[in-house]
Amino acid sequence: MKPHVMGWDREAMDVKRVVDVFRVDPESVGNGTPVERFPDPELGTALIPAARYYSPEFMKLEWERVWTKVWLLGGRGDDLNEPGDYICTDIGKESVLIVRQADGSIRAFPNVCLHRGNRLRPEGRGNAESFQCMYHHWTYGLDGKLDHIPDLCTFHQGGPPGMTLTALPCVEWNSFVWFSLDPNVEPFEDFIDPLKRHLEPYHPERMAWKRDVTVEWDCNWKASVDAFSETYHVQGIHPQLKWYLDDVNVQIDCFGKHNRYLIPFAAVSPRVAMPSQIPPAIQEIMVHAGMDPAEYEGRVSDIRRDVQLFKREHGAAQGKDYSELNDEQLTDDYHYTIFPNVSVNVHSDDIMLFRQRPHATDPNKMYYDIWMFELVPEGEEWPERVRHQTFKHGDKSIGQVLDQDAFNLPTVQTGMKSDFYPGLWIGDQELRIRHFHKVLDDYIYADGKQPTDL
Amino acid sequence: MDLGLSGKKAILIGAARGIGYSVAEVLAREGCDIALTARSEDSVKDAVANLSKYGTKVVGKAVNAKQADDYKAWISWAIEALDGVDILVPFTSAGGGMGSEKYWYNAFETDVMAVVRAVEGVIETMTEQQRGSIVLLGTTSVSEAMGGPQPYNAMKASLITWAKQLALWHGKNGIRVNVVSPGPIEFEGGNWDMIKGTMEKFYASQLRQQPMGRLGRPEEVAKAIAFLASDAASWCNGSHLVVDGGFTNRTQF
Ligand code: FES
Ligand SMILES: [Fe+2]
Numbered sequence: 001m002k003p004h005v006m007g008w009d010r011e012a013m014d015v016k017r018v019v020d021v022f023r024v025d026p027e028s029v030g031n032g033t034p035v036e037r038f039p040d041p042e043l044g045t046a047l048i049p050a051a052r053y054y055s056p057e058f059m060k061l062e063w064e065r066v067w068t069k070v071w072l073l074g075g076r077g078d079d080l081n082e083p084g085d086y087i088c089t090d091i092g093k094e095s096v097l098i099v100r101q102a103d104g105s106i107r108a109f110p111n112v113c114l115h116r117g118n119r120l121r122p123e124g125r126g127n128a129e130s131f132q133c134m135y136h137h138w139t140y141g142l143d144g145k146l147d148h149i150p151d152l153c154t155f156h157q158g159g160p161p162g163m164t165l166t167a168l169p170c171v172e173w174n175s176f177v178w179f180s181l182d183p184n185v186e187p188f189e190d191f192i193d194p195l196k197r198h199l200e201p202y203h204p205e206r207m208a209w210k211r212d213v214t215v216e217w218d219c220n221w222k223a224s225v226d227a228f229s230e231t232y233h234v235q236g237i238h239p240q241l242k243w244y245l246d247d248v249n250v251q252i253d254c255f256g257k258h259n260r261y262l263i264p265f266a267a268v269s270p271r272v273a274m275p276s277q278i279p280p281a282i283q284e285i286m287v288h289a290g291m292d293p294a295e296y297e298g299r300v301s302d303i304r305r306d307v308q309l310f311k312r313e314h315g316a317a318q319g320k321d322y323s324e325l326n327d328e329q330l331t332d333d334y335h336y337t338i339f340p341n342v343s344v345n346v347h348s349d350d351i352m353l354f355r356q357r358p359h360a361t362d363p364n365k366m367y368y369d370i371w372m373f374e375l376v377p378e379g380e381e382w383p384e385r386v387r388h389q390t391f392k393h394g395d396k397s398i399g400q401v402l403d404q405d406a407f408n409l410p411t412v413q414t415g416m417k418s419d420f421y422p423g424l425w426i427g428d429q430e431l432r433i434r435h436f437h438k439v440l441d442d443y444i445y446a447d448g449k450q451p452t453d454l
Numbered sequence: 455m456d457l458g459l460s461g462k463k464a465i466l467i468g469a470a471r472g473i474g475y476s477v478a479e480v481l482a483r484e485g486c487d488i489a490l491t492a493r494s495e496d497s498v499k500d501a502v503a504n505l506s507k508y509g510t511k512v513v514g515k516a517v518n519a520k521q522a523d524d525y526k527a528w529i530s531w532a533i534e535a536l537d538g539v540d541i542l543v544p545f546t547s548a549g550g551g552m553g554s555e556k557y558w559y560n561a562f563e564t565d566v567m568a569v570v571r572a573v574e575g576v577i578e579t580m581t582e583q584q585r586g587s588i589v590l591l592g593t594t595s596v597s598e599a600m601g602g603p604q605p606y607n608a609m610k611a612s613l614i615t616w617a618k619q620l621a622l623w624h625g626k627n628g629i630r631v632n633v634v635s636p637g638p639i640e641f642e643g644g645n646w647d648m649i650k651g652t653m654e655k656f657y658a659s660q661l662r663q664q665p666m667g668r669l670g671r672p673e674e675v676a677k678a679i680a681f682l683a684s685d686a687a688s689w690c691n692g693s694h695l696v697v698d699g700g701f702t703n704r705t706q707f
Contacts, residue, residue, distance in 0.1 A: 240652040273643030277549045294556035
């Protein structure tokens with residue numbers, strides 16, 4: 001048991017206590033999620049220019065050099081159980097159909113009719129035997145091949161080349177489906193590296209949809225990615241979480257295109273005095289694990305470890321197989337950013353994933369997808385698929401914590417446009433933000449292109 | 455007004471933090487020798503170290519009030535260490551909690567039995583001395599609803615009844631027994647500190663019900679306890695003093 005070096009002086013921070021949290025020994029995790037701290041990349045201390053959050057030029061560059069070049073999260077494999085099941089998902093001005101084939105594989109193609117450009121399907125999910133365009137009934141097979149053009153003889157040039165929609169790369173990994181708008185995209189294995197080893201031990205395929213919501217937010221998509229990349233704002237906008245998690249003893253790791261942080265949950269922040277009574281939110285964690293907080297005789301500071309030990313001992317009897325997870329993972333928040341737009345909190349019993357999509361035309365708007373999944377204990381019935389809901393920011397609550405996150409994003413977006421705001425002034429606790437923008441820059445300014453070449 | 459506390463010997467249980475610690479501080483400042491305990495060894499050590507600056511004898515040892523034998527042994531140890539006992543104030547409490555039946559047992563053990571055992575542990579010495587002052591802690595939640603129907607509220611109520619009968623029973627031996635019922639008290643690491651951080655709206659609604667627009671501070675209760683514990687309160691026996699800044703709505707007839 002040795003505390004990780006966080007890279008900052010915990011004593012000099014605005015804290016009431018210096019707390020050493022239990023961390024598992026990196027040697028002990030075997031093939032599981034690596035826990036060792038990766039060396040921090042040299043990312044400097046420069047400003048991150050604000051213009052990238054609102055400039056249409058930058059938005060265009062992102063489209064040309066990022067969104068159309070990377071792998072993108074499309075949906076869940078269990079929404080594609082039967083042949084003909086499809087997911088239709090929009091990204092910017094594009095829309096993509098991901099379809100389960102008769103042979104069990106998946107294929108993806110642009111959701112656009114080759115005749116006069118009509119969309120084949122609205123965004124959402126469904127099952128089809130074929131995709132027939134509503135306009136003139138051009139009909140495509142599940143494989144994207146044009147099976148029928150009414151009155152084909154009246155097209156003297158014949159049908160479009162190859163009589164098929166463009167095949168887009170797509171893969172299924174860890175219960176999720178991924179696609180790319182770039183037919184020449186790098187292999188998914190290379191793109192996702194090294195996260196397979198990190199995320200597969202969670203077995204998301206054992207988890208069922210719990211929540212599927214899309215909210216339109218009045219901010220650039222990157223403002224949202226930023227907001228989920230640091231715990232520095234807990235003391236600002238989530239005061240109640242100080243009696244739920246440790247926002248100071250946070251391990252940050254950056255690797256390749258992606259990054260993560262590990263937050264101790266079921267813990268009390270060093271920013272507040274240790275209470276003698278168990279905080280209500282931590283009681284909930286205990287109850288969820290199957291413990292009775294009233295029976296608990298230990299100290300509040302021991303709860304995190306005791307929940308881990310309890311789950312390790314009783315998980316199997318509850319139909320929950322934690323065998324591939326380390327003890328920390330039984331309580332803590334391992335939070336990954338999968339470049340460019342997936343922020344995912346993985347937990348032993350659930351996954352809370354945010355997909356942040358740009359608006360098609362307006363850099364000041366974005367789509368925030370909340371996807372939550374919950375472990376279905378062995379022997380229990382797989383619950384019915386939740387309905388997808390869409391609304392605008394402020395129309396409905398998305399839960400206390402996320403409401404707090406959402407609350408100041410519109411004012412961040414407007415504030416950043418000020419002539420007196422040159423850019424983001426980033427601290428060490430926000431290292432992931434710096435890393436994310438560095439990866440973004442590597443895409444935008446690849447091949448010797450420069451910011452001045454905008 | 456001289457409280458006559460100088461040289462008195464006080465046993466304080468659950469006194470490493472909050473109101474308990476504040477009472478220790480007031481009494482030490484007034485010249486009392488003190489034996490104190492709490493559950494956590496570290497916090498007992500800290501409390502003893504911090505209180506030593508007042509120049510009286512301060513001793514402490516951690517004990518779990520639910521372990522009856524250890525706990526009784528601790529009380530004997532404290533009486534011995536102080537060479538007598540003039541004042542007893544037990545603060546033990548399991549706190550709030552609702553839902554699990556276990557909360558009843560917790561409250562019974564910690565709020566009631568730990569107090570009963572403390573009183574029984576000192577009464578013989580006080581009787582021999584023909585002198586002693588015991589202050590028990592109630593709560594405003596015994597008389598006005600707070601936080602739902604909780605074992606804490608009901609168990610605390612039983613202490614108030616019991617305290618009055620103790621006062622009648624032991625008065626002839628020069629032992630006074632009184633109760634102080636604090637309203638919401640805020641201090642770092644206390645419940646209301648956590649409620650302020652986690653349930654902002656509820657906290658604000660409580661503030662609005664406070665005639666003085668704030669919650670109480672531990673030392674504001676501690677001074678009332680110190681008064682009842684002292685000879686200055688020689689004619690207060692079997693009384694119940696509500697110290698809540700006027701928070702409860704009812705008239706304290
Ligand atoms: S646009 Fe699709 S059939 Fe004409
Ligand atoms: Fe947040």
